[in-house]
Amino acid sequence: MAQHTLIALLQDRAGVLHRTVTLLRRRGFNIASLAVGRSEVPGISRMTLVVDATDASQVVMQLDRLVEVIGVTDVTNERAVQRETALAKIVSSPKRLAELVDIVAGHGARVLDLTEEELIVQITDTPERVEEFITLIRPEGLAELMRTGRLAMMRGRTPAKLEAPAHYRAQADGAPHDEEAAA
Amino acid sequence: MSPIATGSTDNRTTAHPAPPARDASPATRTGAQVMCEALIRENASVMFGIPGGCIMPFYHAMWEYREKLRHVLCRHEQGAGHAAEGYARATGQVGVCIGTSGPGATNLVTPIADAWMDGTPLVAITGQVPSALLGTDAFQETDITGITVPITKHNFLVSDPTELPRVFREAFHIARSGRPGPVLIDITKDAQLARFVPDWDAPMDLPGYRPTTPRDEVDQRAIRAAAQLLQSARRPVILAGNGVIQAGATRELRAFAEQTGIPVITTLHGLGAMPHDHPLALGMPGMHGWVHVNRAIQACDVLLNIGSRFDDRVTGKASTFAPNARIIHIDIDVAEIGKLVRTDVGIVADARLALRALAVAVAVGSVAPRQGWLHEILAMRDEHQPRQGYTRRERTAPLMPHDVFDAMNDAFRGRSDWRVVSDVGQHQMWAAQLLDWSRPRTHITSGGAGTMGFSLPAAMGAAIADPEKTVWVVVGDGGFQMTSCELATIAQEGLTNVKVAVINNGYLGMVRQWQQLFEGKRYSGTPLTGPDFAKLAEAHGLRGIRVEDAADTHAAIAAAWAHDGCVVIDFRVEREANVFPMVPAGRAIGDMMMAAPAAASVVPSSPTKV
Numbered sequence: 001m002a003q004h005t006l007i008a009l010l011q012d013r014a015g016v017l018h019r020t021v022t023l024l025r026r027r028g029f030n031i032a033s034l035a036v037g038r039s040e041v042p043g044i045s046r047m048t049l050v051v052d053a054t055d056a057s058q059v060v061m062q063l064d065r066l067v068e069v070i071g072v073t074d075v076t077n078e079r080a081v082q083r084e085t086a087l088a089k090i091v092s093s094p095k096r097l098a099e100l101v102d103i104v105a106g107h108g109a110r111v112l113d114l115t116e117e118e119l120i121v122q123i124t125d126t127p128e129r130v131e132e133f134i135t136l137i138r139p140e141g142l143a144e145l146m147r148t149g150r151l152a153m154m155r156g157r158t159p160a161k162l163e164a165p166a167h168y169r170a171q172a173d174g175a176p177h178d179e180e181a182a183a
Numbered sequence: 184m185s186p187i188a189t190g191s192t193d194n195r196t197t198a199h200p201a202p203p204a205r206d207a208s209p210a211t212r213t214g215a216q217v218m219c220e221a222l223i224r225e226n227a228s229v230m231f232g233i234p235g236g237c238i239m240p241f242y243h244a245m246w247e248y249r250e251k252l253r254h255v256l257c258r259h260e261q262g263a264g265h266a267a268e269g270y271a272r273a274t275g276q277v278g279v280c281i282g283t284s285g286p287g288a289t290n291l292v293t294p295i296a297d298a299w300m301d302g303t304p305l306v307a308i309t310g311q312v313p314s315a316l317l318g319t320d321a322f323q324e325t326d327i328t329g330i331t332v333p334i335t336k337h338n339f340l341v342s343d344p345t346e347l348p349r350v351f352r353e354a355f356h357i358a359r360s361g362r363p364g365p366v367l368i369d370i371t372k373d374a375q376l377a378r379f380v381p382d383w384d385a386p387m388d389l390p391g392y393r394p395t396t397p398r399d400e401v402d403q404r405a406i407r408a409a410a411q412l413l414q415s416a417r418r419p420v421i422l423a424g425n426g427v428i429q430a431g432a433t434r435e436l437r438a439f440a441e442q443t444g445i446p447v448i449t450t451l452h453g454l455g456a457m458p459h460d461h462p463l464a465l466g467m468p469g470m471h472g473w474v475h476v477n478r479a480i481q482a483c484d485v486l487l488n489i490g491s492r493f494d495d496r497v498t499g500k501a502s503t504f505a506p507n508a509r510i511i512h513i514d515i516d517v518a519e520i521g522k523l524v525r526t527d528v529g530i531v532a533d534a535r536l537a538l539r540a541l542a543v544a545v546a547v548g549s550v551a552p553r554q555g556w557l558h559e560i561l562a563m564r565d566e567h568q569p570r571q572g573y574t575r576r577e578r579t580a581p582l583m584p585h586d587v588f589d590a591m592n593d594a595f596r597g598r599s600d601w602r603v604v605s606d607v608g609q610h611q612m613w614a615a616q617l618l619d620w621s622r623p624r625t626h627i628t629s630g631g632a633g634t635m636g637f638s639l640p641a642a643m644g645a646a647i648a649d650p651e652k653t654v655w656v657v658v659g660d661g662g663f664q665m666t667s668c669e670l671a672t673i674a675q676e677g678l679t680n681v682k683v684a685v686i687n688n689g690y691l692g693m694v695r696q697w698q699q700l701f702e703g704k705r706y707s708g709t710p711l712t713g714p715d716f717a718k719l720a721e722a723h724g725l726r727g728i729r730v731e732d733a734a735d736t737h738a739a740i741a742a743a744w745a746h747d748g749c750v751v752i753d754f755r756v757e758r759e760a761n762v763f764p765m766v767p768a769g770r771a772i773g774d775m776m777m778a779a780p781a782a783a784s785v786v787p788s789s790p791t792k793v
Contacts (some may be wrong), residue, residue, distance in 0.1 A: 011391060015328065015341075022332045061518035067337040067357060070391040165390035 002055035003032055004076045005152050008047040008164050011068040012038060016045070021067050024051065029059050030169030033084075033149035041164035041172045044070070048152045079155045085124040088137055089144035091117060100140060107133050118143070187417045198485035205757060208380060214344035215244035215375040216324075218308070219252055221351035226777040227279045229253045229270060229647055231263035231640075235286045238310030240375035248532040248719065255676060258668040260287050262640035264294025265666070265772050268303045269604060269644030272627045273652075275429070276357050277304040278644060284310045285323030287329065288369070293634060295365045296334040300631025302425060304363035306354050309330075314342035314371040331367050337392075338367040344377040349385040356387060361394025362516040363429065392737050395515045397430070397533040401540045405530045409487070409511045410527060410544035416485035416509075418556045422468065422497075423721055425452035425630075426490015426515060432535035436489065436519060437461070439542050444548060444666060446557055450491045451630045465560065469497040470766045471612040474775055475563035477766070481773040482559075487511045491535045494521040494631065495768075503771035514538045567777075570615030573716065582733045583754045584610065584686055588617040591655065591684070594618065602627065603655045606638035606662035608688035609691040612762045621630025629700070639683065643673055647681045653680045653744060660713050662689040666771045670723045673749045682743045685716050688758045696761045720751035729753045 010016050019034060024031055032050040039046040051059055056074045063072045090100060097119045101111055106122045107129075113120040123133050127150055134145065154162070164172075188470045212220070218241055222230070230252060234242040245252055257263035260282040263397075267278030269328040277769050281676060282291045298305040312321040324776075328340045337357050339350045345726045347370070354366040406634035413419055425438050440463045441446050448465045458463040468476045486508040491497065498504040501523050509527040512520050530537050553555035595601055596619070603618060605628040607612040627645060629637035639777065642654040664683050673681050695709040717727025726746055730739045730753065764775040 009391075011388075015332075016764050019332050058522065064391075065516075065518055067389060069390045132478065167388075168390070178278070 001027070001052045002054055003034065003082070004051050004053055004074055004080060005071055005150060006049045006051065006060065006063070006074050007080075007152055007154070008049060008063060008072045009070040009160055009164065010036075010045045010047060011040070011070065012043050012045045013068055016066075016068045017070065020047070020049075020063065023066060024059070025177065026063055027058070029053055031038075033147075035149035035151050035173050035182060038173055039164060043168050043171070044164045047063055048150050050150050059135070060120060071159075072157060073162055075152055078177050080083065082127055082150055082152045083124055084127045084130045084150050085122065085148040086134065087112070087127070087128050087146045088121050088123070088134070088143050090121070091121045091143040092119070092141040096140065104133075108135065109133060119156075184214050196738050203225070208607075210380045211378050212381055213240065213244060213368070214347055214373065214377050214379075214587075214743045215240040216247070217344070217347045217373065217381045217388050218351070218375070219244050219248040220381070222279065223248065223251050225351065225355040226554070227252070227277065227355075229255060230279045230281055230308075231255045231257050231266040231270075231286060232261055232308075233263060233283070235285075235287045235310065237283060237284035237312055237372045238287070238308075238375075239283075240372060241279070241281070241308070241310065241370075252571040253647075254281075255643075255672065257389075257640065257672050259666065260290030260638065260641070261293050262666050262669040264291045264305070264307065265297070265634070265640035266644035267305055267646075268294055268298050268301075268305075268637075268668075269627060270648040270662065271305060271363075272646075273300075273624055273645035275356055275624070275754075276648075277306055279306050279308065279793050281436030282310075283323065284327070285325045287323075287495045287531070288325055288327035291367075292330060292334070293540050293566070293632075295331055295367065297629050297632040297634045297637065298365040299334045300334075301449060301629065302357065302364055302429065302491050304358040305365040307365060307367045307381045309367065309369045310370045310375070311342075311369045313373045313382070315373070317371065326693070327367065328369050330351065332540055334365070336364040336508075337366050340369045340371075342374050344374040345379055345382065347374070347537050348381050348383050349387060353387050353508060357392060359390070360396060362519075362771055366644045389665055395517070395531055395533060397435065398534055399532065399536075401532045401536050402530060403540070404665045406540045406544050409530060410541060410548070412465070412485050412509050412511060412548055413443060413445070413487065413541075413545055414548045414550050417551055417553055418483045419443075419485040419553065420465075420479050420483045420598070420726055421445050421447045422450065422457045422480075422486060422488045422491050423453040424450040424489065425448055425454055426492075426513070426534045427456045430490065430515075430534035430536075431623075432489075432538055433457070433623045434468075434543070435535050435538035439545075442542060444553060444557065445487070446479065446560060448480065449620075450494075450497055451615055453491065453579045453625040453734070454518075454615060455623045458621040459619045460621075463557070463660055465564075467615055469494075469772060470499070470768070471616060471762050471764065472766075472772065473564070473616070474567045474764055475560050475765075475767065475776060477708055478563055483508045485509050485511065489513045489538065490515070492519045495523075496770075498524060499766050499770055499772035499774070502788065503549040503773075536690065546591070575581025582736070582754060584613050584688070584730060584734040584754075584760050585617055585686060585757065586736055587686060587754050590740050592613025592617070592619050593737060594740045601625065601653050602649075602650060603657055604638045604642040605626065606656075606658040607635045608659045608662060608691070609688075609696060609760075610657050610659045610692070611760050613686070616762075635659075635662035639660060639666050640669045640672075642683075643676075643678060644671055646678045650680055653682060656683040657683065658683065658685055659692055659717070660685055660689065661691045661711055664711075664713055667719065670725060670749070670751070674723045674725055681740075681749045683749070684740075685751065685753050687713070687716065687753050687758055688756050688760070689713075690758060692760075693762070695759070698774070699759070699761070700765070701767065716751050716753035720749070726750045727753065729755065731755045
């Protein structure tokens with residue numbers, strides 16, 4: 001089954017993630033990854049969602065029915081950048097760990113911590129290359145893995161349906177932000 | 184006491200003192216008072232509910248507003264919810280039901296789910312434990328907003344009382360716009376008790392809610408594409424559903440059918456959208472649809488669906504539905520288009536607007552000749568008439584279910600002061616098939632959810648909404664026993680315009696029919712006893728009549744209609760009558776059973792009713 005990457009704009013309200021996940025579960029769509037956080041506008045969240053589906057149009061329409069979902073777009077075939085971050089802990093001999101520091105650096109990963117027993121590295125790259133990196137380090141004593149889920153952003157101008165509503169933007173530009181919507 | 188903003192009539196002395204004003208400002212209200220005033224502002228005038236600890240402040244306040252807000256005390260919150268649904272379905276207005284926290288709220292879950300499936304505008308108000316106790320498993324605490332997420336259009340948990348004016352506006356707006364549906368507002372007890380100056384001008388904040396409205400323009404390109412398909416069609420049919428009734432588009436539907444000569448099929452919730460005796464009216468399709476209707480669908484070359492969501496009870500196995508047809512689908516909800524049946528032209532619009540636009544577009548070009556098509560369908564109908572499975576016969580005992588419906592038709596003929604609310608099961612299908620539906624909003628039933636116990640409380644709501652019309656409840660003995668406690672509500676409210684016809688066969692009849700046809704007559708869990716329903720009515724101070732002979736049906740119905748009060752007629756019908764035609768679940772709708780096969784039973788029939 002194909003994977004589709006969706007970007008959604010949400011009102012940042014208690015329960016909105018619950019509504020989104022409940023809907024996907026109920027309609028039988030499998031979530032491959034989910035990343036959500038506050039957007040550039042207070043009171044508004046952005047979400048990147050990866051679902052397993054041959055046709056994502058039903059996912060998009062059903063998500064769009066949710067009152068707190070402002071807009072959804074399937075960016076799978078759009079000009080979008082996609083990235084994922086992973087943290088990995090590798091437990092090995094001091095000698096091998098020292099060698100691994102160079103190997104992971106060659107793959108663009110950053111070393112966050114190095115001791116006699118373990119190495120913690122961070123990689124941020126396309127989902128495919130993160131996958132390749134994990135395959136590479138797995139036999140090296142991969143003890144712990146933490147991934148963010150996919151993040152996506154469309155190139156060029158933000159499509160209208162993924163733009164924060166005017167009154168939220170106005171509030172963001174103005175003086176002290178009213179925290180009500182972000183509660 | 185502080186004056187009430189809604190007018191001098193509310194500002195009166197009562198036996199119940201108003202809460203003492205702790206704030207000198209005349210604009211100050213309690214959250215509970217704001218809830219009442221918000222309801223009045225939304226034109227709600229009747230509420231169905233049951234009080235309890237966490238909703239008591241609201242009940243305390245509603246006493247002050249009782250001339251504008253009528254409260255009907257029901258016997259179970261499920262009844263309150265269905266009553267609000269019946270009110271909504273009879274009028275098109277938003278129905279309002281109330282429950283307290285915990286079990287009061289969970290008892291509303293079934294009617295909320297029912298309203299969700301059938302697109303019924305409903306606002307459910309529930310009390311919630313004080314905000315300081317939220318999440319602590321407090322007495323009568325239930326996460327009702329969490330529970331109802333998948334069965335509401337939206338829901339709100341309000342612990343900040345200043346949000347109440349905005350939340351009520353948003354809730355009613357969401358419930359009644361687009362594809363209507365249920366919205367739940369859960370309000371903590373402290374929010375109901377808090378005093379503040381309400382901001383009635385607080386704007387709605389629903390940037391993600393963009394329902395299709397009757398003011399939105401219809402996509403002209405789609406309309407032209409649909410018109411072209413319809414003009415060139417040789418064997419077109421219209422499938423009219425609930426959306427036609429909800430949009431108030433029955434006149435437009437009839438005009439369009441007459442203009443184009445296209446025959447009209449009406450779904451369970453579309454019944455009444457076309458007069459039954461109109462030359463182009465074909466009747467109901469689907470699992471218990473007529474033979475000629477299902478065959479017309481399977482043979483048509485263009486199918487115009489207006490406001491039906493292609494429920495599996497209509498389509499049978501969806502991949503085999505209307506195999507030769509191009510499909511045009513008009514729906515107010517974009518997510519319905521292409522959800523179940525491949526669609527060639529989708530039109531997201533209010534049904535009335537779309538029909539008007541289509542009528543203009545079709546008028547421009549010529550229409551292919553299609554008289555032969557209608558004759559072909561009518562010939563199929565005549566071949567299977569009369570009654571396609573129900574043989575006309577002498578009216579002698581034993582009483583057959585369809586004798587009751589014949590008698591009801593005789594009583595209804597020439598009158599327009601009636602509605603029917605049916606329950607769920609065999610009697611529901613007989614009523615849909617056999618009664619002469621002619622006007623919208625006269626047939627109210629639980630379609631999508633199939634909720635047994637729906638009919639009596641829903642009829643109560645419809646009877647209160649429109650006291651000029653007599654509401655006939657058609658219910659089985661199984662469904663009746665699920666909510667018959669609402670007879671007490673009917674008695675307490677003095678509702679004289681509810682008449683109940685219990686089609687009593689001593690079985691959960693539809694399940695028994697499936698067991699007979701598909702499970703070798705293993706009548707597991709379906710034989711059913713019950714009280715003497717006539718005596719049950721009398722125990723409530725109502726009138727009861729028992730009918731066991733076909734010869735007595737007309738007199739009983741006439742007596743019930745003439746009686747100035749609620750009447751329950753216990754029709755003791757033939758126990759093992761079946762609903763035909765029938766399409767077995769999961770099969771193509773052309774694949775119809777017309778009678779029970781003579782096949783042997785593997786399990787003997789169950790003991791008779793005591």
